Amino acid sequence: TNLSFFTPDPEAVKTQYCPVKSPILVGPLTIVYSKPPSLKKIQMKNPYVTHGGYFSPRHCFGRYRTAVIIPHRNREAGNGTFNRAKLLNIGVREALRLDNWDCLILHDVDLVPENDYNLYVCDEYSPKHLASAMDKFHYNLPYWTYFGGVSAITPDQYMRINGFPNSYWGWGGEDDDIAIRVRLSGMSISRTPLSVGRYKMVMHSRDIGNEENLKRHNLLSNTRRTWREDGMNSLVFSMLSREETPLYTNITVDIGNPP
Numbered sequence: 001t002n003l004s005f006f007t008p009d010p011e012a013v014k015t016q017y018c019p020v021k022s023p024i025l026v027g028p029l030t031i032v033y034s035k036p037p038s039l040k041k042i043q044m045k046n047p048y049v050t051h052g053g054y055f056s057p058r059h060c061f062g063r064y065r066t067a068v069i070i071p072h073r074n075r076e077a078g079n080g081t082f083n084r085a086k087l088l089n090i091g092v093r094e095a096l097r098l099d100n101w102d103c104l105i106l107h108d109v110d111l112v113p114e115n116d117y118n119l120y121v122c123d124e125y126s127p128k129h130l131a132s133a134m135d136k137f138h139y140n141l142p143y144w145t146y147f148g149g150v151s152a153i154t155p156d157q158y159m160r161i162n163g164f165p166n167s168y169w170g171w172g173g174e175d176d177d178i179a180i181r182v183r184l185s186g187m188s189i190s191r192t193p194l195s196v197g198r199y200k201m202v203m204h205s206r207d208i209g210n211e212e213n214l215k216r217h218n219l220l221s222n223t224r225r226t227w228r229e230d231g232m233n234s235l236v237f238s239m240l241s242r243e244e245t246p247l248y249t250n251i252t253v254d255i256g257n258p259p
């Protein structure tokens with residue numbers, strides 16, 4: 001019989017928490033888009049990521065348990081209208097079935113961080129906006145209450161705002177609705193400084209099936225009245241499949257269609 005399973009890795013004996021300020025961070029990163037690397041190559045560069053996309057530091061105990069949730073449409077499940085906020089609600093619900101996360105990172109698929117001092121860690125008291133300086137907005141905020149792209153929120157904060165709205169179909173407004181929910185539930189948004197919250201977007205035009213949501217301004221004017229009824233407590237979807245790949249877990253769902 002093979003007993004190596006019981007032999008601890010002598011390289012990876014942990015006795016202490018990881019330092020708050022990691023010594024392996026470098027700050028600014030140069031991101032160049034050329035030919036995208038294959039998943040195989042990314043896998044080889046990340047040998048300690050385990051099946052399903054899990055990672056923990058090998059030589060110290062990580063201080064936080066963070067889940068990164070990416071809403072995306074692969075078009076394997078219908079061609080219906082996109083609904084970013086509802087997909088994020090589903091991602092959060094499914095993630096919370098797996099572990100007791102300290103922090104949920106809600107991340108658009110097309111944004112790459114340009115500074116690793118922008119820690120993927122939550123603030124105890126405020127939902128945090130991490131993508132404060134995107135290249136497409138000339139490394140500035142487009143407007144003061146902008147809350148799109150990448151954010152960090154604890155499960156408690158998420159439940160306090162009743163999650164995100166399920167009712168925004170197509171492009172626009174859902175991120176503003178979330179910012180309003182944060183304020184209405186008595187919190188404020190914290191933010192990574194512009195010098196650190198830099199992101200490079202993979203340039204693209206608007207996707208088919210993610211057309212401008214013409215109802216968004218009307219919906220936004222009603223958030224104050226609707227947020228307690230539209231969110232995690234009214235989330236309905238059907239699970240189609242769950243697939244664990246070497247680098248991530250992919251969940252395919254049917255979110256239905258706009259009314």
Ligand code: UDH
Nearest residue numbers: 071072073082084107108109110204205206207210
């Ligand atoms: N997404 C998909 N599939 C889609 C649409 C959106 O996966 O068909 C996801 C993806 O994670 C994306 C995120 O939702 O990063 C946000 O959507 P987006 O990148 O299309 O939205 P954004 O506002 O860009 O960043 C819109 C295109 C530019 C329109 C110009 C209007 N000024």
Ligand code: NGS
Nearest residue numbers: 142148171172173174175176216217
């Ligand atoms: C605002 C949208 C947001 C959107 C932001 C940036 O106008 O949802 O533009 O859009 N709000 C409304 O439409 C009410 S972007 O330039 O990334 O396409 O996130």
